[in-house]
Amino acid sequence: MKQKTEYGKKAVLSIAAVGISLFLLQRLLVPKYVDDVVEGAFIREYYKEEKDFDVIFVGDCEVYENFSPAVLWRDYGINSYIRGSAEQYIWQSYYILEDTLRYEMPKAVIFNVQSLQFENAQSEAYNRMTLEGMKWSPSKVNAIRASMKPEEQFLDYVFPLLRYHTRWSELTSSDFAYLFRTKRVSHNGYYMRVDVKPAENVPEGRPLKDYSFGENAWKYLDLMRELCKKNDIQLILIKAPSLYPHWYDQWDEQVADYAGKYDLAYLNFLELADEIGIDYSKDTYDAGLHMNLSGAEKLSGYLGAYLTEQAGMKNRKGEEKLCEIWEEKLEAYEEEKQRQYQFYGIKEDFNERSSCD
Amino acid sequence: MFFTSYEFIGFIAALFLLYYRIPKKYQWMLLLAASYVFYFMAGADALIYILVTTVTTFFTACKIEENETRQKIYLKEKKEELTREEKKEYKDGQKKIRFRWLIFCILLNIGILAVVKYANFAISNVNDILDAVGKKQQISYVTLILPMGISFYTFQAVGYLIDVYRGTCAAEKKLLRFALFVSFFPQLIQGPISRFGNLSKTLYKEHFFEGKTVAYGLQRMLWGYFKKMVIADRILAGVNTIICDTSTYNGAYIFVGMIFYTIELYADFTGGIDITIGIAETMGIQMEENFIRPYFSKSLKEYWQRWHISMSSWFRDYIFYPVSVCKPMLNLLKFSKKQLGDRVGKRLPVYVSSFLVWLATGIWHGASWNFIVWGLANWIILMISEELEPWYEKFHKRFSVKGKMSFRLFQIGRTFLLICILNLFDCYTSLADTFGMIRSMFTAQNWQILWDGSLLSLGLMALDYGILTVSVTSLIAVSLFQRSGSVRDQIAAKSYPIRFCAWYGLFLLVLLLGVYGIGYDASQFIYNRF
Numbered sequence: 001m002k003q004k005t006e007y008g009k010k011a012v013l014s015i016a017a018v019g020i021s022l023f024l025l026q027r028l029l030v031p032k033y034v035d036d037v038v039e040g041a042f043i044r045e046y047y048k049e050e051k052d053f054d055v056i057f058v059g060d061c062e063v064y065e066n067f068s069p070a071v072l073w074r075d076y077g078i079n080s081y082i083r084g085s086a087e088q089y090i091w092q093s094y095y096i097l098e099d100t101l102r103y104e105m106p107k108a109v110i111f112n113v114q115s116l117q118f119e120n121a122q123s124e125a126y127n128r129m130t131l132e133g134m135k136w137s138p139s140k141v142n143a144i145r146a147s148m149k150p151e152e153q154f155l156d157y158v159f160p161l162l163r164y165h166t167r168w169s170e171l172t173s174s175d176f177a178y179l180f181r182t183k184r185v186s187h188n189g190y191y192m193r194v195d196v197k198p199a200e201n202v203p204e205g206r207p208l209k210d211y212s213f214g215e216n217a218w219k220y221l222d223l224m225r226e227l228c229k230k231n232d233i234q235l236i237l238i239k240a241p242s243l244y245p246h247w248y249d250q251w252d253e254q255v256a257d258y259a260g261k262y263d264l265a266y267l268n269f270l271e272l273a274d275e276i277g278i279d280y281s282k283d284t285y286d287a288g289l290h291m292n293l294s295g296a297e298k299l300s301g302y303l304g305a306y307l308t309e310q311a312g313m314k315n316r317k318g319e320e321k322l323c324e325i326w327e328e329k330l331e332a333y334e335e336e337k338q339r340q341y342q343f344y345g346i347k348e349d350f351n352e353r354s355s356c357d
Numbered sequence: 358m359f360f361t362s363y364e365f366i367g368f369i370a371a372l373f374l375l376y377y378r379i380p381k382k383y384q385w386m387l388l389l390a391a392s393y394v395f396y397f398m399a400g401a402d403a404l405i406y407i408l409v410t411t412v413t414t415f416f417t418a419c420k421i422e423e424n425e426t427r428q429k430i431y432l433k434e435k436k437e438e439l440t441r442e443e444k445k446e447y448k449d450g451q452k453k454i455r456f457r458w459l460i461f462c463i464l465l466n467i468g469i470l471a472v473v474k475y476a477n478f479a480i481s482n483v484n485d486i487l488d489a490v491g492k493k494q495q496i497s498y499v500t501l502i503l504p505m506g507i508s509f510y511t512f513q514a515v516g517y518l519i520d521v522y523r524g525t526c527a528a529e530k531k532l533l534r535f536a537l538f539v540s541f542f543p544q545l546i547q548g549p550i551s552r553f554g555n556l557s558k559t560l561y562k563e564h565f566f567e568g569k570t571v572a573y574g575l576q577r578m579l580w581g582y583f584k585k586m587v588i589a590d591r592i593l594a595g596v597n598t599i600i601c602d603t604s605t606y607n608g609a610y611i612f613v614g615m616i617f618y619t620i621e622l623y624a625d626f627t628g629g630i631d632i633t634i635g636i637a638e639t640m641g642i643q644m645e646e647n648f649i650r651p652y653f654s655k656s657l658k659e660y661w662q663r664w665h666i667s668m669s670s671w672f673r674d675y676i677f678y679p680v681s682v683c684k685p686m687l688n689l690l691k692f693s694k695k696q697l698g699d700r701v702g703k704r705l706p707v708y709v710s711s712f713l714v715w716l717a718t719g720i721w722h723g724a725s726w727n728f729i730v731w732g733l734a735n736w737i738i739l740m741i742s743e744e745l746e747p748w749y750e751k752f753h754k755r756f757s758v759k760g761k762m763s764f765r766l767f768q769i770g771r772t773f774l775l776i777c778i779l780n781l782f783d784c785y786t787s788l789a790d791t792f793g794m795i796r797s798m799f800t801a802q803n804w805q806i807l808w809d810g811s812l813l814s815l816g817l818m819a820l821d822y823g824i825l826t827v828s829v830t831s832l833i834a835v836s837l838f839q840r841s842g843s844v845r846d847q848i849a850a851k852s853y854p855i856r857f858c859a860w861y862g863l864f865l866l867v868l869l870l871g872v873y874g875i876g877y878d879a880s881q882f883i884y885n886r887f
Contacts, residue, residue, distance in 0.1 A: 155363050
């Protein structure tokens, strides 16, 4: 009996030691996405939010770098959030939307159509950045299954330590500082950049053999449309005004036809850029790939007006609780803006307004 | 399913849980089912080959034993009636029948192996000859699947058949039990080539869960994974860089490459065998050891007694001995004694038998002239060593070096370098490259690469060299500890916290330093291809 108790004690202690040490190792070795590649942190930040959004954006960098929810709130009282990540594929956007609907029912979903061009995942690193941030749910499992490249293993997502076991040789102080905590890196999913790199000599798109989007891409667009319809959510398709990668006319026609067929709104911001006043010599920070803050705020201004006038979004600035939340968020938004203006040596020309005026 | 894949680890875990939960009498059946699932997952098309070998060997062995039994009964019944000559005549007649059965089955199974493994090699040689004599006709190559582990299970089955023929083991009476002996999955990947008499002692027994046995098995597996994933698969990058580009990497690089490859081969092969033996051990099954610290050998002869023991003993027992005492060889012995005198004459048949064994060993290793030359190079060195033995003895006596530590170290180092050079035949796919690279090593002008940082351009970083240095030192240390008994026993004698730290520490080393996951090209075990 005594011996059995002794064995029991040893077993419990050993299991505890193994469990704790593996947990700590995993925490230490997984990328923190705080100081370097912050894009990997966007998806997970959503779960900390008070989930009562009118508009949810889903898509790749063309949403999280081109639209500012802070402006939509500040100027139109629209409460929105961007659930986007680097090279987020359409099936990932679909499952992330499905995941979002577990928590809330937005009035509108805005999907950026750039990712229709992909039939399969292109990069394991991008898969990781998008999928690791999702909380475990059937949607996450399906998202992983739909995204995995042949060389990937599902188990590596369940136990990220297996994937990042070699990171011990490249640990930085951030890995220790953010072992148990994290910090916000986005503004409701928006990734702010204030610096400027004019778009010059943007390369023309290479002619393609076939301009048709693939079956898999259409399948997930259909699923997204059906999901929105089932939940009485407006689906708005957009194409952000990024000059590169090239958006072909043939692609645009297919999306426009699809939108027409199913009575969906489709805004191609490439065509609206002049009307909005996008100046590609000032409004982009990476030579036309993405908008900087100035470009994003112009776009958001236009989109806010559209959502109010055409999509029936209401101004919610009368909601006290929401105002309080946004007060804090806008403060952080302004602080970050000032920090970046200072860092890049740029003079501010933005007229600050109160969050609830 | 590779030993290093998640699927395999999951497969083993599931099997292990089932194994100790089902009624004990069904354990061997579960192993048989698991073996066939394992084999099926490696390629359903290959199942037919292992089935043919299993069925033909099983029935032939039964037939041979049945004949032997019938012979005994007949002779017992006719003990009084038959004369001595009649008995002998009857025995000889029956032996001939058994021999025909034996030869038929061996030819069939070795024939299958020869066709699937060597058909294209033979065609390539015929085409070369046709080309050389100016014929434009060429024979087309054939597309055949190479069933996993075919060399191992064929040799195992043939060994069993010969043992039954010789009467050194009884024929297995149940087909399914025999099927398990042939297909037992841990040994399908890279051996060892088990003997029925040994493996069957524990393979079919009912096994109860014993903490110590299971723990020992897991520890052995862990050590195997350490060798394979931390050492072999890490150093592989350096080996591949050197052998894939002969124009850049020659001279001193070859010296580095052959040492890297020899380390990789050891870590890979012994690591795989550790995993195999460990898996079997967790299920209470004892397999024979395949290595006894081979790189501590003081001569090539000793090395072959300590490296891949199951293969070398197979060639010794089933080729060398029978060939040495076969009629043509005895005739050769008579002839050579008469022509060359007693001293030289009696050695000639031994050398011929050894030649055949090393030719077969070379061919067994691969369908390429490189392997054949590798086998014959081993034979030449062994024969020269044999001939020089009296001179060695004289030298040892004259300089009183025998038994001295420094001389033993010299012998170990010399043998290791010799093995490294022989291994070069395994690295390169063409003989011209191999000889070219060996020559370049001896005429090298680029020895500065050993210290000028060039070694960091071989796909290995300074950190990799650090890990390899520490890991290989650990391998040597463990080998030295093994001389005074089982290392697992030594660790088991320590207090619980020390034991826990030792084994969990090793697990963490494999987990963190192992080469696996994204970017890792799941390299097969080297001996898997044989």
